[in-house]
Amino acid sequence: MAETDSPATLKAFEERLMDVSENLPKRLRQCADxxxxxxxxxxxxxxxxxxxxxxxxxxxxxxxxxxxxFSGFSEMQRLFRESYVxxxxxxxxxxxxxxxxxxxxxSALLAEFVEAGRTSLEGLLKTIxxxxxxQAVQLLSGAQMIxxxxxxxxxxxxxxxxxAFEKMNVPAMLHSAVGKLENHHxxxxxxxxxxxxxxPYSSETIDLVETVSARGIPVVAVTDTIVSPMRKFGAIxxxxxxxxxxxxxxLSATLCLAIALSVAVGTARQED
Numbered sequence: 266m267a268e269t270d271s272p273a274t275l276k277a278f279e280e281r282l283m284d285v286s287e288n289l290p291k292r293l294r295q296c297a298d299x300x301x302x303x304x305x306x307x308x309x310x311x312x313x314x315x316x317x318x319x320x321x322x323x324x325x326x327x328x329x330x331x332x333x334x335f336s337g338f339s340e341m342q343r344l345f346r347e348s349y350v351x352x353x354x355x356x357x358x359x360x361x362x363x364x365x366x367x368x369x370x371x372s373a374l375l376a377e378f379v380e381a382g383r384t385s386l387e388g389l390l391k392t393i394x395x396x397x398x399x400q401a402v403q404l405l406s407g408a409q410m411i412x413x414x415x416x417x418x419x420x421x422x423x424x425x426x427x428x429a430f431e432k433m434n435v436p437a438m439l440h441s442a443v444g445k446l447e448n449h450h451x452x453x454x455x456x457x458x459x460x461x462x463x464x465p466y467s468s469e470t471i472d473l474v475e476t477v478s479a480r481g482i483p484v485v486a487v488t489d490t491i492v493s494p495m496r497k498f499g500a501i502x503x504x505x506x507x508x509x510x511x512x513x514x515x516l517s518a519t520l521c522l523a524i525a526l527s528v529a530v531g532t533a534r535q536e537d
Contacts, residue, residue, distance in 0.1 A: 292325045307342055383517075412437075412440060413430075414460050461519075487523070
């Protein structure tokens with residue numbers, strides 16, 4: 266029997282997962298960590314495959330589903346198949362949906378994206394924990410070198426921060442993966458990695474975070490959901506939620522955070 270009403274949306278699912286994760290016993294916490302890092306697999310995997318990925322027995326994974334409020338794995342999977350399968354639609358599909366709704370005029374698009382940006386900016390003050398922001402600034406300002414990675418949708422944010430740090434004489438290096446060149450060995454003790462990634466998360470970014478975390482290099486992460494895989498590596502996590510319109514997400518709140526973080530780090534280094 267389910268413990269409580271089952272989450273009806275992905276956001277509610279993430280909130281429930283965050284609420285219960287900290288107090289779970291070891292095996293069930295393994296389930297929570299695996300689900301948080303592999304939400305895209307829920308819609309297409311069997312309970313046996315999910316349990317194997319989490320390193321537990323299927324019965325333990327079923328119990329985990331029930332603690333989240335579902336009758337079992339099938340009910341949890343149904344939520345993801347209805348809401349999440351395939352992740353975000355491709356750009357052709359997104360444009361097609363806008364045309365179907367007659368929402369594609371330039372002035373209408375501008376108004377909608379302004380509203381989405383305004384809502385995202387207002388939400389930023391709720392998702393950022395001030396003590397965590399202070400901790401991130403302190404860590405970054407004390408780094409010998411700040412290594413920045415953000416690919417695909419995150420690249421504009423990462424490149425802006427690299428530019429801002431350069432202008433403020435803050436030692437920083439942008440990892441862009443151009444030419445498939447890896448610069449892992451450039452990250453040394455005393456440095457800090459600043460990783461920026463949003464759902465669906467960049468595997469290259471996650472791999473770099475995992476590699477440097479294993480070496481004891483501290484990580485500051487800018488990411489979206491409270492169950493982002495960045496959290497499993499002990500990163501200092503700054504959460505940003507961007508409101509979408511027509512499945513298009515702007516970077517209004519993320520860039521606002523990036524500007525504030527960059528200026529705060531530059532200011533802290535000048536004071537030192």
